[in-house]
Structure formats: structure tokens, C-alpha cells
Amino acid sequence: MTQQDVHHSTHAAEIDARNDSLKIYVNGDIVPREKAVVSVYDSGFMLGDGIWEGIRLYNGRWAFVDEHLDRLFGAAKAIDLDLGLDRAGLLQALDDTARANGMTGNVHARLMVTRGIKVKPFQDPRLSQSGPTIVIIMEHSTPSSALVETGIRLHTVPVVRGLPMSQDPKLNSHSKLNCILAGIHAQKAGADEALMLDPHGFVNTTNGCNFFIVREGEVWTSTGDYCMNGITRKKVIQLCRDEGIPVFEKNFSLTQTYDADEAFITGTFGAQTPVSDIDGRSIGSGRIGPMTQKIRTLYQDLITRHTA
Numbered sequence: 001m002t003q004q005d006v007h008h009s010t011h012a013a014e015i016d017a018r019n020d021s022l023k024i025y026v027n028g029d030i031v032p033r034e035k036a037v038v039s040v041y042d043s044g045f046m047l048g049d050g051i052w053e054g055i056r057l058y059n060g061r062w063a064f065v066d067e068h069l070d071r072l073f074g075a076a077k078a079i080d081l082d083l084g085l086d087r088a089g090l091l092q093a094l095d096d097t098a099r100a101n102g103m104t105g106n107v108h109a110r111l112m113v114t115r116g117i118k119v120k121p122f123q124d125p126r127l128s129q130s131g132p133t134i135v136i137i138m139e140h141s142t143p144s145s146a147l148v149e150t151g152i153r154l155h156t157v158p159v160v161r162g163l164p165m166s167q168d169p170k171l172n173s174h175s176k177l178n179c180i181l182a183g184i185h186a187q188k189a190g191a192d193e194a195l196m197l198d199p200h201g202f203v204n205t206t207n208g209c210n211f212f213i214v215r216e217g218e219v220w221t222s223t224g225d226y227c228m229n230g231i232t233r234k235k236v237i238q239l240c241r242d243e244g245i246p247v248f249e250k251n252f253s254l255t256q257t258y259d260a261d262e263a264f265i266t267g268t269f270g271a272q273t274p275v276s277d278i279d280g281r282s283i284g285s286g287r288i289g290p291m292t293q294k295i296r297t298l299y300q301d302l303i304t305r306h307t308a
């Protein structure tokens, strides 16, 4: 599978040949992509036992990095993992990797931390005795402009968001099987991404991004229960409040969603990506709508100010 084959997904980026020769951070070393490997005994590989953050670099500065690091350290505490580096150490690792790749902007970093190498291939976390494995993959990354034009297609799937007492959906865990299964279901139905419901049947989120609708000038998103506490989601809500755009975190149904004027999804990678149709129903005009466009512009301005 090449980059072209997945051109119509929420994380579709313009093809960039420089990504074939990246340098990748692995536990303090910055090595060529083909030499960037982890052990088959690594608990991340073996069990999905780790956490991660997706962070973007604009104008030589990491956008909302404090919030990303807050979320990472919060997740580390939740899974009882000592990251082995403090905030300054992680920032240094991000900056060193960017410098090694000559990167200053249009860059997406995936910072991953696992519980590290196990002495035996079993689940018990005490078997991970090497200390954590930290990897940073940093790519040249310009989100596909075609996606903003055409929007993405969603399909509602039977895989629901979990309750917080099973695997809290707020944890940015390596094990994303729930989301992956949702995505597979949507793709088999001919869509790009899955629309996921909460355990009560209210519309919640997609498998990889947060979800918003626009109805009669109001912006709605789920209550925030059962979905990732997305940083982009939070920024969109705050921007709406600052601009006097009515915004609500509330329960809403699929019926209200099909009939929305606009729908869009949010994430660090694509910012705000319009949704063209859901379950074969065209949303609004099927193209990016005025509110989505306005919020995209407000968010771009925020990034410009924040990374100036």
C-alpha cells in the first residue's frame, strides 16, 4: 500500500518524497528511518501498552505543546508509566529531531512512549524492565487540500465508544483496536472514517477525530464523555465562545446529524475537515459550509498568533 492508496482518509497528506529519508528518534538516538526499530519484546509492539501524542510544528514552534504534554503526562500517570524524561527533556527530544531533519513547519510529529522491553512475552507490566521506549516519528506533512474541497464520508458503525471503566476512551493509548475495528467497518461500507456512537446511542466522535455539527447557526459537539479530550476540539469550542458563536456540548442523535447544515471533524493533523456525507445522506451542500470555513480561518489565525 502506497501513500496514494490512502489519499482519501482524514490523515491524507500531500505526497512528499523527503519522508522516504527521515531521521527518527529512538531512545535518545536519532537514526535513519530504515534503522529505526524497536524490540519484538517491546510492550508497545506486543500488547499496545503505551501512549502517544500527535503534535504539529508551525514556524519552528510546537503548537499547543503544553496541552499535549499535560495530556501525555496525565496518560502516563493513568497507566502507571514513568516516562523517564521530564517536560524539558521531551521538548528537547522533539526539537533535536526537528533539527536533525531540517524541519521548521508543515511537520507532524508522533511522540510515542511504551512500557519498554519485556524479559518474557507476557502481559504482566513488571516484565517490562528496560525503562520506557520513546520514539518520535516526524514527517513533512501538508494535509491534503482535496480533502478540504470534497470533505470526507462517514459511516456509522456498530462499534461504540467504551465506558471509562473498561478502557477509558480519553486515553491516547497505543492499543487502538476499538477505533481500528470501527474504521475497518466504515471502509468496508465504502466510507473514509467511522462515526461512532456512545453507549446510549448518541453521536459521539469518529474513530480518529472529534465530531461537530452545525444547525441553524449553532455549533454542536458531544458532551465530551466517551471521546478523546481533543486539543483541537477544545480550541474550536473556545474560539466559538470568543467569537460569540453559539456552541453546545450536548447529546444529539443521528436523526439530528443527517439533517445538519454542516458537519466537520477536528484533530491536530487536519485542523477542521468538512464531512460531505454520512451513511449515504449528503450533509448540507455536501461541500465545506460557511461556518466550517469560518472556524477553519479562526483556527489558522490562532495558530499563527500562537506560533509567532
Ligand SMILES: Cc1ncc(COP(=O)(O)O)c(C=O)c1O
Residues within 6 Å of the ligand: 054, 172, 179, 205, 206, 207, 208, 209, 210, 227, 228, 229, 230, 231, 232, 233, 266, 267, 268, 269
Ligand atoms: C480517537 C481520537 N479522537 C480525536 C483525536 C484528536 O485529538 P487532538 O485534537 O488533540 O489531535 C485523536 C488524536 O489523538 C484521537 O486519537
